[in-house]
Amino acid sequence: MAKDLLLEIGLEEMPAHIVTPSRIQLEQKVIKFLDEHNLTYETVQSFSTPRRLAVRVTQLPDQQEDTQEEVKGPAKKIAQDDQGNWSKAAEGFVRGQGLTTEAITFKELNGTEYVYVTKHNHGQKTIDVLTGLKDVITSLTFPVTMHWANYDFEYIRPIHWLVALLGDEVVPFSILDVETSNHSRGHRFLGDNVTFDHSAEYEEKLKEQYVIVDPTERQEMIVSQAEQLAKKNNWTLVLDEKLLEEVTNLVEYPTAFVGGFDEKYLSVPDEVLVTSMKEHQRYFDVRNDAGMLLPYFISVRNGNDVHLENVIKGNEKVLIARLEDAEFFYSEDKKLTIDDCVNKLKHVTFHEKIGTIYEKMQRVGLIGQIIGKEVGLSEAELSDLKRASEIYKFDLVTNMVGEFPELQGIMGEKYALLQGESKEVAQAIREHYLPTSSEGDLPVSDIGAVLAIADKLDSVFSFFAVGMIPSGSNDPYALRRQTYGVIRIIENKGWRFPLVQLQMDIDDAVNADSSKYGIQLTTGQAEVIEFVKARLRQLLLTKEVRHDVIDAVISAEQNDLAKLFSSAAIIKNHLFDKEFKPSMEALTRVINLAKKGQCESTEVDSTLFENEAEKALHDAINSVEAGFKDKTMSENYQALVDLRPLIEQYFDKTMVMVDDERVKQNRLNELNRIAKMALSLASLDLLIVK
CATH class of the missing domain: 3.30.70 (Alpha-Beta Plaits)
Known part of the structure; x- marks a missing residue:
């Protein structure tokens, strides 16, 4: 039963x-x-x-159902002697299974006979x-x-x-x-x-007994009650999903209620009020039809509606105390100047092994200009980027951010606008923190995106330079998350991003004046590249790219991150093309021969050609090479695939590894030209083609 x-x-x-x-x-x-x-x-x-x-x-x-399993024991030659007597090994094996030697049978496995017994297991209650x-x-x-x-x-x-x-x-x-x-x-x-x-x-x-054990039912009760209260008061209510789940897990029997606060507090920025309500009190904010914040909130009690008015008064009292603090901090912060705040950062340590936040800002300003020029920012944008990088951390020493760390960047934008900074500069200050989680929102503006990349790369380069490299699950400074953010921003913007060259340029620029920038960035370069590639692997996995495709792309002889994104997408989209398998096999043969010949040169002497297949392939390679740097990755992929018939014809008519050293090397050089182009797309030899 x-x-x-x-x-x-x-x-x-x-x-x-x-x-x-x-x-x-x-x-x-x-x-x-x-x-x-x-x-x-x-x-x-x-x-x-x-x-x-x-x-x-x-x-x-x-x-349990009764079961039986076949258990493999020692080889027959170990289990029996020449006279067929059972050895101690055989007797010990069957005893361990609760059986006798009478249960033994022999079966052949890979040419050797082994002892087997069938063990019957009686199901327990x-x-x-x-x-x-x-x-x-x-x-x-x-x-x-x-x-x-x-x-x-x-x-x-x-x-x-x-x-x-x-x-x-x-x-x-x-x-x-x-x-x-x-x-x-x-x-x-x-x-x-x-x-x-x-x-x-x-x-x-x-x-x-006032316990709703099903979390889904409990959440539905909260949503229904909150929406009824909002409808009754003609409010617009958007329930934050993260907060909703948290509130659901704070109560066993939910009862939603409405509280309020004085309208005078609406002079404080909405973000401050919402943070006070959401992060500290677990309240839901409400708005009017125009989206303007109203001086009310919806909260949830862990209990029924008995004496609910006392609960409301208590919650309002606690919130008002926080809003009083927020109003005071905001008022005091408006008396500060940006320059005063920036000067204070000269005495605020970023990390004891790296230096101050002010020095970090100096480095980020330099890095931002290098990256900004690389990705094609205009002179006006570079000017705004320069100003943003000079001040972008100033809000860290304000009263408001000291009380509400969640508002860093957000208050920076507010205060920058109040003090006359341009909209572009203020927006970049807020956006440089993005994304704040692995799948969080990305910067919208190009200036904000460059500042975000520069800030995050500086952190990675700096910590690696002083030997503080994440290992295992240990990553106290969230360098993995920051690097993943850089990868996502670059992919989102579609910018050319030659990481190795940029890192060398950044290292040289920072190291030219270590007294100003506070650190030498000469160590950990190879480790940084591998670290970034690991985050690239993480991103490609989220896009359901096959593991062998990821390996091939990451191992490509290609330093432009944007091109690696393109390569992964192109190969993924062509995996099931009819010509994919034969084309990859042909290109892989080329790559393997070039590697086997340890060929570095691409100089080819056409006077050494011995057949028409060599000449036809040579002419085709010249044509592909001529436009390779200027064409898209998709166009280059197709050009390489189109070489397949000529490659196959070449191998049918031509022996590469001949005795004549000059001819052999000339042919290897020719193949190396194809290999270099193919490897800039991906290490195609790592692809599993079926």
Whole structure:
């Protein structure tokens, strides 16, 4: 008879950002446990609140199915002597399987006979197997853990109760001093303890005790209640998804309510007010039809609507205290000048091994000009870039950013405009932080994009120069994220970006005046290139580019990052063309011969040609080479593919590795011309063609 399983871990309140990943982790580990123990099931559903993680599995059998497996033992020559007597090795093998030598059979594998036995496994009762869920629970991992009482065991929060119920039977096990039962707990303030007769009662009985265990249902309640409040007041409400998930994981029984604040605080920039509400109080802001911020907010209580007016007053009081601070900081910051702030940065350390933030700004200004000229910024844009790089970190020493670090860049733009800086300069100050996450928004303006690239590359070059290179999961200065941001910006802009040459130019320029720029950038160049290529690999994987294509592209003899993006897209799009396989095979043969001949030269003497195939290929190569640098990567790919018939004809008519050294070298030089063009697209010899 099939039965359902209910497993619940009762905890002290977990941090909101831990709840969802922990619920998913528990579900995945339970599924893995069931699969590994040959227990079939129909459905698996997970639940979570700040105080519990739970899983319900339906239609588990009463016991495991009986199974049999064939087990391979030692070779026959080891298992038996010449008289056919069993050796100790054979006897030990069958004893370990719970069998006797009578069960032995022989089977040949790769020309050698081996001992085999068929082992019959009698299925255990499911309830006995499920006691192993203790190990599933204790195996959960968390970004932070704690231990309690006198135990060495660590977990996200102390475990207070455990529910493990198969049908109407408790699955017996314990963790520390907590034993499994069919008893759970309701809402901390509104609910009582709960006893389950079977797992199907789980959601309904806890709902009676003011606990909504399904996070999807809890979120839908929040959305519905918030939208009703907004509709009632004719407000426009856009629920931030990240904040919505956080609020969902902060409460067990949600009740939305409206609070307000004095209109005078609307003189403070919207971003400050929203940050105060969202980041610090977990409130949703509301706006009118024109998108203007209103002096109200929607929040969610962990409980019902009893005495809700007291809750509202308390939340308003806390928010007003923060808004008072924000208004004061904003007022004080407007008295500062940009020059005063920049001068303060001369005494603010970026990193003790690298120097001050002011010195970083000097380097970024230099790097920005080098990159700006390379990507084709106009003189006016270069001028705005220069000004932006001179001041772009000034808001770090303002009162507002000191209180709300999330607003760095945002307040820089606000204050720059207040002090008469151009819109372009102010926008670049805000955009230089972008993207702030792996898939975050990218800079829109070209000036902001160059400043963002320059700032991020300076961080990477500087930390690598002082030997602080990320290893394993250790990346305290987020250099991987910053480099990935550079890759994404370049791809988005489609700029030519010869990284190796740019790095050499930057190193030379910075090192020419280390007293001004504060550091020497002479070390770690090769490591930086490999580091950037690893981030390029990461980006291409997100675009579902095949692994061998990524390997080929990253190994290309091509330093322009933009061309590597193009190569990956081109090869991916042509993988299933009819001519792809024969063309890649022909080009790979060329590349391999050029490598085998260790050929460096591309000088070809046409007087050494011995047949028409050589001449035809030579003329075609001349034609392709003539426009190779000026054509698109797509055009160059097609030109190389079009060479295939001539390459095949060449190999049919021509022996490359002949005895005559001059002729052989001439032919290798010819092939090297093709190889160099092909390798600038990708290391085509690394492609897997089928």
